[in-house]
Amino acid sequence: MRQTEPRTRPPRLAAWLVNLFASVEDAESILGDLHEEFSDIVSKSGVVPARRWYWRQSVKTIVLSSLSPKDRVSLCSFTFADGRRCRTPRLRDNSHFCPYHAQKEDRARAAQKLGKDLDYFFSADYLSACDLSTALARIIPAVVRGDVKSKTAHTVAYLAQTLMQAIHISQDEYINAFGMDGWRKSIRNSVNHNYNYRLPPAPQSQQPQSSPPTTTTGANSPAPAPPSSPPQAAPVAHLFRGGAFRSPPAPSPAPAPQPAPSTHTSLPPTSAEFAHHVLAGRNLSRPPRLPRPGRGVSRGSKIPALSGRGQETSAGQAPQPALASSPTSASAPSSNPPQPALTPSPSAKATPPQLAAPPVNSSDSPLATSQSPLPSAQPNNPPPTASPTSKPVLPLDSRALHYDHNYRLRIDGKPF
Amino acid sequence: LTRLDFFYIVWIMSGRDYLGEFEHIVLLAVLRLDEQAYGVTVRREIEARTRREVSIGAIYATLDRLEAKGYVQSRIGDPTPERGGRSKRFFRVTTQGLSAVNRTRRALRSLTEGLDLLRSHS
Numbered sequence: 001m002r003q004t005e006p007r008t009r010p011p012r013l014a015a016w017l018v019n020l021f022a023s024v025e026d027a028e029s030i031l032g033d034l035h036e037e038f039s040d041i042v043s044k045s046g047v048v049p050a051r052r053w054y055w056r057q058s059v060k061t062i063v064l065s066s067l068s069p070k071d072r073v074s075l076c077s078f079t080f081a082d083g084r085r086c087r088t089p090r091l092r093d094n095s096h097f098c099p100y101h102a103q104k105e106d107r108a109r110a111a112q113k114l115g116k117d118l119d120y121f122f123s124a125d126y127l128s129a130c131d132l133s134t135a136l137a138r139i140i141p142a143v144v145r146g147d148v149k150s151k152t153a154h155t156v157a158y159l160a161q162t163l164m165q166a167i168h169i170s171q172d173e174y175i176n177a178f179g180m181d182g183w184r185k186s187i188r189n190s191v192n193h194n195y196n197y198r199l200p201p202a203p204q205s206q207q208p209q210s211s212p213p214t215t216t217t218g219a220n221s222p223a224p225a226p227p228s229s230p231p232q233a234a235p236v237a238h239l240f241r242g243g244a245f246r247s248p249p250a251p252s253p254a255p256a257p258q259p260a261p262s263t264h265t266s267l268p269p270t271s272a273e274f275a276h277h278v279l280a281g282r283n284l285s286r287p288p289r290l291p292r293p294g295r296g297v298s299r300g301s302k303i304p305a306l307s308g309r310g311q312e313t314s315a316g317q318a319p320q321p322a323l324a325s326s327p328t329s330a331s332a333p334s335s336n337p338p339q340p341a342l343t344p345s346p347s348a349k350a351t352p353p354q355l356a357a358p359p360v361n362s363s364d365s366p367l368a369t370s371q372s373p374l375p376s377a378q379p380n381n382p383p384p385t386a387s388p389t390s391k392p393v394l395p396l397d398s399r400a401l402h403y404d405h406n407y408r409l410r411i412d413g414k415p416f
Numbered sequence: 417l418t419r420l421d422f423f424y425i426v427w428i429m430s431g432r433d434y435l436g437e438f439e440h441i442v443l444l445a446v447l448r449l450d451e452q453a454y455g456v457t458v459r460r461e462i463e464a465r466t467r468r469e470v471s472i473g474a475i476y477a478t479l480d481r482l483e484a485k486g487y488v489q490s491r492i493g494d495p496t497p498e499r500g501g502r503s504k505r506f507f508r509v510t511t512q513g514l515s516a517v518n519r520t521r522r523a524l525r526s527l528t529e530g531l532d533l534l535r536s537h538s
Contacts, residue, residue: 061473
């Protein structure tokens with residue numbers, strides 16, 4: 001009796017299979033109907049015919065359910081490129097995909113998020129080693145996790161390597177055009193923007209350190225401050241985000257009269273003007289220009305060159321009190337001596353307001369716009385996504401294209 | 417068949433969704449069962465009338481398709497112990513379904529009109 005009683009029940013395996021393959025809304029009704037008929041057959045013909053009948057009906061139901069698209073609601077809805085559909089039962093907590101495709105979907109979303117982040121980190125008008133390291137810090141874990149394909153990772157690594165080589169040159173050009181202070185402010189701004197982007201509740205109190213680290217060049221400067229700590233004393237790179245152009249100009253004392261080319265002229269509000277301005281600065285500063293660190297020049301050898309240049313440019317200039325009055329980091333700029341021989345520590349960045357500052361020699365750069373003094377580093381940076389004001393693109397000579405790698409021109413917020 | 421009949425059939429078939437054979441049978445069975453139409457009774461009705469063994473899965477697949485077309489509506493009944501605590505799913509033919517049945521019947525009648533089926537079969 002103990003054995004016959006369980007046999008009067010429908011086959012559990014068949015019921016489980018029906019429940020697995022039938023649609024969610026039909027499974028209960030079908031199993032109920034099968035159970036009802038099974039009980040009828042058991043009472044009329046016995047258990048064995050009933051079980052046989054139950055199995056036959058179950059198989060037919062499974063076949064029909066798997067053939068009918070309407071009944072495949074409980075299956076994974078992933079469709080392959082050739083039109084076939086994944087027939088694996090979907091996850092209970094996932095309304096669309098099976099475990100495998102749900103995992104793939106998660107990875108795709110992670111890669112999408114990573115792409116968005118990288119798009120931000122690389123969207124600067126002036127990329128720095130700090131930006132590069134920040135981006136790489138996001139890429140590496142993603143590659144390890146498998147969110148990024150190895151082929152894509154190879155391409156990104158190659159591009160990063162190329163960019164790393166260009167950063168030295170752009171740094172030279174930047175310092176040559178805007179001076180060491182502008183470069184430091186740019187770096188500071190960049191680090192702040194990156195930090196604010198990663199940690200949206202941007203701490204207002206965090207002030208980038210004014211004292212420039214006496215480390216090597218910005219490119220070699222240490223990595224950015226950890227996310228937990230605000231980007232204060234950002235010991236690293238520089239960046240010139242488009243949004244930085246719009247940061248309110250902080251009243252900072254204009255730099256002392258500097259030699260024409262590398263004078264601390266105000267930065268133009270638009271990217272095009274910026275590039276034009278840089279070109280003008282290069283042309284004017286060409287005669288006294290320092291020898292550029294060659295390709296083969298090691299970083300160590302380049303650093304002194306940079307520092308020397310900074311000295312040279314600042315030597316002829318006034319002590320460069322510009323940064324001292326920067327509102328962002330009250331202490332930072334003030335502590336900056338008039339372009340000491342310190343190697344270009346990336347602690348300071350050229351803030352957007354600085355771009356609006358008028359050039360010291362207005363006659364030299366017709367592009368100079370506002371008369372605001374040199375702005376200081378901005379602790380409260382404007383949204384980095386802000387695009388520079390739209391202004392007619394000035395005719396740029398072919399040399400401007402040379403800057404395209406490092407000084408990304410942006411017209412109406414879009415890359416030129 | 418006259419030419420007019422032919423165009424009438426083409427017009428009907430092109431403008432409306434026609435019922436398949438099994439769909440037609442299932443709809444008629446549901447109509448006959450009225451309020452007691454659910455999987456088991458529909459299957460038994462079809463087997464009794466057509467002497468054709470059908471599976472529960474086929475019944476539900478067809479009823480789901482008809483419901484998607486708007487020809488039938490379903491409601492869930494109360495769970496019963498003879499069904500293992502599972503509830504029944506009752507079906508009812510809608511007016512659209514009734515129209516589809518009539519349309520199909522007219523088309524079949526129109527097609528078979530004038531045919532001496534007994535002679536051709538022999």
